[in-house]
Amino acid sequence: MPYSPNNPLIVQSDRSVLLEVQNDRYEAARDALARFAELQKSPEFIHTYRITPLSLWNAAAAGLSADQILADLSEYAKFDVPENVIFDIRESIGRYGRVRLEKNEDGLLILTSADVALLTELTRRKELKPYLLGQLDANTLLVDPARRGHIKQALVHVGYPAEDVAGYVEGAPLEISLLPASRASGDAFALRHYQQDAVDTFYAGGSARGGSGVIVLPCGAGKTLVGMAAIQKLQCNTLILTPSTVAARQWIRELLDKTTITEDMVGEYTGLTKEIKPITVTTYQIMTWRPRRKHGEEFVPENEYPHFGLFDQRDWGLIIYDEVHLLPAPVFRITAEIQARRRLGLTATLVREDNREEDVFSLVGPKKYDVPWKDLEAQGWIATAECHEIRISLPDDERMAYALAEDRDKYRMAATSMSKIAPLVQLLSKHRNDQVLVIGQYIEQLERVAEVVEAPLITGSTPVRERERLFQLMRDGELSRLVVSKVANFAVDLPEVNVAIQLSGSYGSRQEEAQRLGRILRPKKNGMLAHFYTLVTKDTNDQEFAANRQLFLTEQGYRYEILYAHEVPDYQPNLVATPGDHAGSRRYERPHA
Structure with missing residues (x-):
């Protein structure tokens, strides 16, 4: 060898x-x-x-x-x-593609393959039988058109993913164009080369080979603009699903600012308002809302998710799934039933914590376009970021309490340790001239931190109007630090925030790590570096989960500089690299421009 x-x-x-x-x-x-x-x-x-x-x-x-x-x-x-x-x-x-879903000359949905033996084998698979209506010839099976998504799921599960070229409905027409400049600022803009490539790959010249799939781009790389450009390509009524009301309103602002769409043509369908317009923006939360049944009330399946009716309220030509890696399980079900409509998934990562990546592949579509984060960083499209893990020793009393705790309680104890407060204060002092987000998982911890550092706090219970007010203060430069819970993981547009300090997270969530770094990746007007800090209590499962969260960013080319909080009796926090530990640390290396 x-x-x-x-x-x-x-x-x-x-x-x-x-x-x-x-x-x-x-x-x-x-x-x-x-x-x-x-x-x-x-x-x-x-x-x-x-x-x-x-x-x-x-x-x-x-x-x-x-x-x-x-x-x-x-x-x-x-x-x-x-x-x-x-x-x-x-x-x-x-x-991949050894079997194909297509329409025949009579407009019937068929499953075809040049491999007669394979097709014969598939007719005998119990996973597929409910969706097959008969065999037209040795190479052709007739498929129930209402179960197009279900048969694609089944084919993935048996190991023969179908290439779907059956085409799509055009949807109700909509005239829309991207503007040459922002209405709000007057600044000129145009699609960046990778955004144009992403749209062209998804559209595929308007052929049946295009029209469904996922575009993977870093946070701050302009996924919303890619979505708007896809709408412009297709010129059709569009339904946009987002992770939150804040994200939905951000989409609406961008549509009104950068396209020829007017206010009467775009609607918000959330818990607060129910507008259905040629472009309608909604949230996963409202789509999966279920009314609480009264005791003894009969269950009616079609009433389980009443807002699913939105999918049939207009003749949508395109469904956009923003942050598709968050797509809730019930929405997979309805997505399986709307395969005749074009579907575009937008995300920074295909990693799902529920391991349903196969369902994204089969129901929304395969990954059609991806670009390494570091490539866009080197080209100046997203900010250059340095990642730091600050390891902190638990005080003796907390260390003993942690050792005696039940396994289910250990992470919360380690992640919310008071020993993180002093390094946090030092980092805020170091970055006192920067815009900083302090991010965490546990509300009690965040309330305590917000009080100590004298910064406003945003959690899930903060009214949407108040959230938007505080975010706008950050955009305007009137607020330099903000404490946020996981509600700020997604679709928060804060271009000049250049420091994020993570206190605690959703255990080992790789997707969350990617999204949190993404909060600071928008290019800075002054070209400043972005800094992403994670405060971790060493020798605990907080450290173990942190290592797992870093997997996705490592894959994208980021390396964590690992530092230790130096402790002495008259404790003055000082971050130093432990002598002799450099060989074992993941030292960040900035790429050459």
């Missing part, structure tokens, strides 16, 4: 891939792997990726071939790629 000692990869027969961090070819190999493999662990020296069928199907949908993937692995591998891995990659890539 040839040995290439200067290469950073070891490809193992179980389809895991080990990547050496301290290698000159690390970054190039990481960028290649990110296109077709999933990062699983990222300790200091060796990162572990896994090649999965879904990661390969997404790669195939984005146009990557088995030959290209194998060429990348061979380029960076120390040893020959195992034969079984070569076979598995060719097999998985080859399975």
Whole structure:
């Protein structure tokens, strides 16, 4: 077996891939792997990726071939790629599109394949039988058009993802154009090259091969503008689903500011108001609201989610799922039933904490466009960010209480330790001339912090109007620090905020880490660096969960500088790198512009 000692990869027969961090070819190999493999662990020296069928199907949908993937692995591998891995990659890539959903000349929905034996096998699979209406010939099955999404889900589960080229309804027409300049500021703008590429890839020239899929772009890279450009391409009535009322109103502001749409053409459908217009913006929360049944009241399935009726209120030509990685399970169900409408998912990460990435793939669509965060950072489209993990020792009394606590209580105890207050105050002093978000998970902790640092607090119970007022004060520069709960994880537009300090999070949520860093990635007018701090109590599960949250950002090319809070009897907080610990820390390296 040839040995290439200067290469950073070891490809193992179980389809895991080990990547050496301290290698000159690390970054190039990481960028290649990110296109077709999933990062699983990222300790200091060796990162572990896994090649999965879904990661390969997404790669195939984005146009990557088995030959290209194998060429990348061979380029960076120390040893020959195992034969079984070569076979598995060719097999998985080859399975994508071996069956196709399309319309025949009579307008009937059919499932076709050139592989007669495969089609015969599929007719015998119990997962598919409920959706098949008959066999037209050896290569063609008749499919229930109302179950188009369900059969796509079933095909993914049995390992043969269908290429859906059955086309879409056009939807009610809508004249809309992007303006050459912002109405509010008068500043000229145009689609950036990657935004245009994303829209063109999704649209695919208007063919049946386009019209459904997910665009993956970093926070601050202009996903909303991509969505508006897609509406302009399709010129149709559009329903936009967002994670919050604040996000919904942000979409409406952007539409009114940057397109020819007028106020009478765009409606807000939230808990506060129910407008249905040619462009309607709603929230996942209102769509999944269920009325509470009275005791003894009969359950009526069609009344379970009354707002699902919005999907039929107009002839929508496009459904946009903002932050599609947050798509609630009930919305998957209705999405399976509206496959004849074009669907665009927008997200910074396809990672889902409920492991339903396959349902995003089959029901919203495969990943159609992705661009590494570091590429956009190097080009100046998003801010250059430095990531720091500050490790703090628990005081003796808290350490003993933690040791004696039940497992279910340990994380909250570690994450909300009072020992985080002093380093937080020091960081705020260090960044006293910056705009800072202090972010956390636990309300009691945030209330205490807001009082100590004398900053306003936004939580889920803060009225929408008050949230918007405080966010506007930050935008106007009249407020320099704000304490926020997880309600600020998504779709909060604060362009000049350049420091985020994370006190606690949703356990090991990778998607949350990506979103929180995203709060500070909008390019700064003065070109300042962005700083992302995570305060972690060392030798606790707070530290373990922090390591898991960092996985996604490591995959994107960020490295955490790990520092320790230096403690002495007359404690004056001072952040110093522990001598001799640099070899074990993930030291951030700024890319060359």
